[in-house]
Amino acid sequence: MATWMWIILLIVAFAAGLAVGFYAARKYMEKYLKDNPPINEEQIKSMMLQMGQKPSKKKLTQMMNSMKRNAK
Incomplete structure (x- = not known):
């Protein structure tokens, strides 16, 4: 060839x-x-409940924003 x-x-x-x-x-x-x-708000909420914290909407939003920033 x-x-x-x-x-x-x-x-x-x-x-x-x-x-x-x-x-x-x-x-x-x-x-x-x-x-x-990927992790969502329900998973964060259940994780916080297992740790003995009472998750508020503000805390959940802060955690989600923090995770999004760290993912980038």
């Missing part, structure tokens, strides 16, 4: 690998987020 054919084959294989890798990573993340959703 000529050298130019090997180069074309290599480029096509690389592009196909990128496409398949992107698709697989996307599906994996969708499944992961479906199985393990």
